[in-house]
Every structure is written in structure tokens, then in C-alpha cells.
Amino acid sequence: MSVATPPRAPASPRVIYQQPELLSETSTRYCPGCGHGIIHRLIAEVLGELGLGPRTIAVAPVGCAVFAYDYLLLDFVEAPHGRAPAVATGIRRVRPDNFVLMYQGDGDLAAIGTAEIVHAAARGERITGIFVNNGIYGMTGGQMAPTTLLGQRTTSSPTGREASLAGYPIRITEMLAQLPGTAYAARGTIIDPSSVGKTKAMIKRACQVQLEGTGFALVEILSNCPVGWGLTAQQSMDHIRAEVIPAYPLGVIIDRGKRAVAPTSGGEG
Numbered sequence: 001m002s003v004a005t006p007p008r009a010p011a012s013p014r015v016i017y018q019q020p021e022l023l024s025e026t027s028t029r030y031c032p033g034c035g036h037g038i039i040h041r042l043i044a045e046v047l048g049e050l051g052l053g054p055r056t057i058a059v060a061p062v063g064c065a066v067f068a069y070d071y072l073l074l075d076f077v078e079a080p081h082g083r084a085p086a087v088a089t090g091i092r093r094v095r096p097d098n099f100v101l102m103y104q105g106d107g108d109l110a111a112i113g114t115a116e117i118v119h120a121a122a123r124g125e126r127i128t129g130i131f132v133n134n135g136i137y138g139m140t141g142g143q144m145a146p147t148t149l150l151g152q153r154t155t156s157s158p159t160g161r162e163a164s165l166a167g168y169p170i171r172i173t174e175m176l177a178q179l180p181g182t183a184y185a186a187r188g189t190i191i192d193p194s195s196v197g198k199t200k201a202m203i204k205r206a207c208q209v210q211l212e213g214t215g216f217a218l219v220e221i222l223s224n225c226p227v228g229w230g231l232t233a234q235q236s237m238d239h240i241r242a243e244v245i246p247a248y249p250l251g252v253i254i255d256r257g258k259r260a261v262a263p264t265s266g267g268e269g
């Protein structure tokens with residue numbers, strides 16, 4: 001009688017997934033291929049490596065990342081649309097020993113919240129901002145944002161954004177870098193492993209700037225919205241490489257180091 005050969009055990013995986021301590025087990029609500037999840041992971045890794053988790057108070061935006069507090073194991077405050085810099089300023093001033101991180105989309109930061117981000121940077125608030133630029137209002141159905149590229153089709157610019165009607169895209173991170181209160185401003189992306197690594201280094205530096213107490217720090221991250229753009233995940237990454245990066249160049253825009261102006265908000269990092 002022949003004996004059936006038992007099925008072979010699957011080969012050990014070559015890459016072991018290591019869950020960062022500050023990332024929860026909650027199933028994601030983001031669309032498949034969305035960049036918000038990658039960026040959450042980078043934040044969890046950086047804060048974990050710097051040992052900042054227990055003392056961080058994060059401010060969540062209105063937008064697709066509204067549920068950041070379900071994914072990141074940090075204390076969170078939810079801000080009204082665009083008001084994260086104002087909420088973060090308040091927290092920073094009454095809780096000087098905490099680390100304050102805010103997370104904002106491009107509709108949140110560069111449209112409804114323009115005044116708040118400009119004045120927080122101008123005041124040199126010692127807060128660290130993560131600015132996720134996916135070129136549209138993802139959550140509400142893909143409308144045009146101030147960051148939308150010329151010619152880009154959105155649900156509110158169905159034939160493509162025209163400068164004569166809707167003006168020009170705003171490079172708000174470059175604008176903020178002009179302000180002496182901005183100690184650090186950089187732009188990264190998440191389109192491939194190399195760019196993910198560079199973006200992680202930018203996030204880490206932006207956190208260290210807050211610890212050094214030299215002023216406002218912001219990292220813009222060029223991200224994707226495959227659903228809102230009507231593309232597959234891979235096509236959306238290719239689109240960032242071919243169309244978005246030429247309009248929003250990558251790199252450190254300013255790092256004033258120790259020469260930064262003294263911050264206005266009180267307490268030690």
C-alpha cells in the first residue's frame with residue numbers, strides 16, 4: 001500500500017515582517033495601494049527609534065487620514081479641518097515637555113488651513129508636521145486642491161486644471177521655508193524603497209529639530225491616491241515619478257541647524 005507523501009512545509013520567508021511597536025493591528029480602511037499606510041509606518045518607526053512614543057501628542061487631520069489615531073499607538077487630538085497647526089500650538093504651549101506631531105493632507109494644510117500653517121511657521125512653533133500631498137481632496141471624492149497639477153483631471157476640473165480659471169499649483173513647503181521661524185523643510189516621496197528610506201530620514205530630522213528647540217519643522221511627502229486619480233497603484237507611483245516630482249522637486253529645502261531663530265513657544269523639547 002502506498003503512503004501519501006505529506007505536504008512540504010512552506011519555505012521560510014526571506015523577509016520577516018516586523019510590526020513597529022507604535023503601529024496597531026487594526027485593519028486598514030485605506031484603499032489598496034494608498035500611500036497613507038506607508039507614511040504611518042514610517043512615523044511609527046521613527047518615533048519608536050527616537051523613544052518618543054510615550055511623550056508624543058499627535059494631531060489628526062480631516063481627510064482620509066482622519067483615522068490615524070486608530071493606526072498609530074499614540075495619544076491623539078482630532079483637529080477641525082485645517083486647524084491642526086493651531087491645535088498643535090495650543091498643546092505645545094501648555095504641555096512643553098511633550099513631543100507634538102501633526103499630520104495633514106494637502107486639502108487640509110494648503111487650502112482650508114493655509115493661514116494656520118503660515119502663522120505657526122512664522123511663530124517658529126516647535127512642532128513637527130507631516131504634510132501628505134496627494135494632489136487632490138481624496139476623502140471627498142477627488143476634487144481639485146491647491147496642489148493639483150496644471151492639466152490634471154479631477155472631479156472638479158474634469159477637463160484638466162487650467163491656470164486661467166483655477167490659478168497655479170502652490171509649492172507651499174518652499175513658501176514656508178522662506179520664513180525664519182521654519183527651522184527645517186523637506187520634500188520626500190514613497191514611490192520606491194529608496195525614496196521611502198530618504199523620507200524616513202527626513203521625518204527623523206524633522207523630529208530632532210523639535211527636540212533641539214530651534215523652530216518649526218515640516219516634511220512634505222508626495223503620495224498617491226490611486227482611487228481618486230483613476231489609476232492602479234503601480235500607475236499612480238509611475239505618475240508621481242513622471243509628472244509630480246518635476247513640479248515638486250525632492251530634497252531638503254532648508255535646514256537652518258543651530259542657526260535657527262529662538263522659538264517663541266515655551267519649555268524644553
Ligand SMILES: Cc1ncc(C[n+]2csc(CCOP(=O)(O)OP(=O)(O)O)c2C)c(N)n1
Nearest residue numbers: 062063064081105106107108136137138139
Ligand atoms: C470645515 C470642513 N469643510 C469641508 C469638509 C469636507 N472635507 C472633508 S475631507 C476634505 C478634503 C481632504 O483632503 P486632503 O486634506 O487633501 O486629504 P486626503 O483625503 O487627500 O488625504 C474636505 C474638503 C470638512 N470635513 N470640514
Ligand code: SF4
Nearest residue numbers: 030031034064138225
Ligand atoms: S481615497 Fe485616495 S487618499 Fe483616500 S484612502 Fe483612498 S487612495 Fe488613499
Ligand SMILES: [Mg+2]
Nearest residue numbers: 105106136138
Ligand atoms: Mg489630499
